Amino acid sequence: MTEHQAKDTTLNLVFAADLGGTNLRAAMIDDNGKIVSRFKNPTPRSANAAQIVRAIVTAANECEEASRQIGARIRAASVVVPGTVDISGKVVVQAPNVPCLDGFGLAKALNDELGWQVLLENDANAASMGEMWRGAARNCRTIICVTLGTGVGGGIILDGQLWRGPDGSAGEIGHTSVDPFSGLKCKCGNIGCLELFASATAIVRMTREALPNYPNTILDTAQLNSQRIYEAGLQGDELALAVLKKMGNYLGIGLANLVNLLNPEMIVIGGGVANGWQLFEQYMHQQVKDRAFPLPVRRVKIVPAECGDDAGLLGAAYLAFRNANC
Ligand SMILES: [Zn+2]
Numbered sequence: 137m138t139e140h141q142a143k144d145t146t147l148n149l150v151f152a153a154d155l156g157g158t159n160l161r162a163a164m165i166d167d168n169g170k171i172v173s174r175f176k177n178p179t180p181r182s183a184n185a186a187q188i189v190r191a192i193v194t195a196a197n198e199c200e201e202a203s204r205q206i207g208a209r210i211r212a213a214s215v216v217v218p219g220t221v222d223i224s225g226k227v228v229v230q231a232p233n234v235p236c237l238d239g240f241g242l243a244k245a246l247n248d249e250l251g252w253q254v255l256l257e258n259d260a261n262a263a264s265m266g267e268m269w270r271g272a273a274r275n276c277r278t279i280i281c282v283t284l285g286t287g288v289g290g291g292i293i294l295d296g297q298l299w300r301g302p303d304g305s306a307g308e309i310g311h312t313s314v315d316p317f318s319g320l321k322c323k324c325g326n327i328g329c330l331e332l333f334a335s336a337t338a339i340v341r342m343t344r345e346a347l348p349n350y351p352n353t354i355l356d357t358a359q360l361n362s363q364r365i366y367e368a369g370l371q372g373d374e375l376a377l378a379v380l381k382k383m384g385n386y387l388g389i390g391l392a393n394l395v396n397l398l399n400p401e402m403i404v405i406g407g408g409v410a411n412g413w414q415l416f417e418q419y420m421h422q423q424v425k426d427r428a429f430p431l432p433v434r435r436v437k438i439v440p441a442e443c444g445d446d447a448g449l450l451g452a453a454y455l456a457f458r459n460a461n462c
Pocket residue numbers: 310311312322323324325326329331
């Protein structure tokens with residue numbers, strides 16, 4: 137074998153950053169999905185776009201230093217954005233928690249600073265890709281990922297491709313109507329969205345509302361959060377169990393609609409609320425079984441996510457590798 141034909145064994149890496157409303161997390165990731173180096177800092181407060189760019193460049197420089205020491209080559213970069221990204225993957229259309237980025241060409245600004253090809257992706261879409269590449273949905277090609285956090289996010293992958301829609305706004309599963317006559321208004325303007333029943337915010341609200349009806353509950357209104365409610369449920373607290381049952385029922389209604397519509401192989405449930413899996417899964421499964429057609433119900437596996445907080449970073453890395461064609 138001549139030197140020219142020898143296989144290039146240089147480690148290929150991409151830089152992935154996950155810009156959350158609270159933290160900026162970043163990593164260098166190899167083409168097997170191994171995280172080589174990490175970075176985490178608070179997302180700049182009351183920031184302008186230039187400060188966000190500077191924070192990501194700082195993260196990139198720190199991660200690059202670590203990769204240089206092992207002789208790796210950085211092929212591309214990708215940034216996960218908590219909002220809508222235009223279909224080219226270059227411009228943030230709208231990011232409610234980081235509004236200074238609305239309409240901003242973040243990919244070009246980072247490319248100017250770093251010299252790497254930069255791709256942007258919505259957070260729920262990136263998490264879906266991460267779960268398919270290295271998580272619960274390995275070996276699947278048509279999946280839906282539902283993230284139950286402060287809100288409810290969704291990502292749809294059809295036959296291996298993210299379904300973004302012509303405006304990049306597809307996958308808003310949290311804002312599909314599951315109880316339109318509930319009178320509960322969502323921040324999106326609609327009434328009865330799934331997010332009003334299955335998010336962490338919703339679980340806390342439903343617990344507060346029902347608290348007067350459960351005088352023996354161990355829960356009180358002080359420092360109420362979804363984790364605390366889930367832990368109370370594990371101890372048999374009736375209020376917590378009733379809230380997680382209600383949440384599971386509504387989630388199941390939402391998922392039944394998706395099963396009939398898209399015939400997915402798998403639905404992956406992620407986000408902090410998924411910690412309460414064992415307390416809501418039976419109600420979720422029952423609703424899906426009762427409402428969706430038997431054929432797609434037999435096919436679909438509904439499972440908890442496996443990548444945790446790294447799902448977005450991994451998915452972004454996968455998309456960056458694919459985009460850079462390496
Ligand atoms: Zn909504």
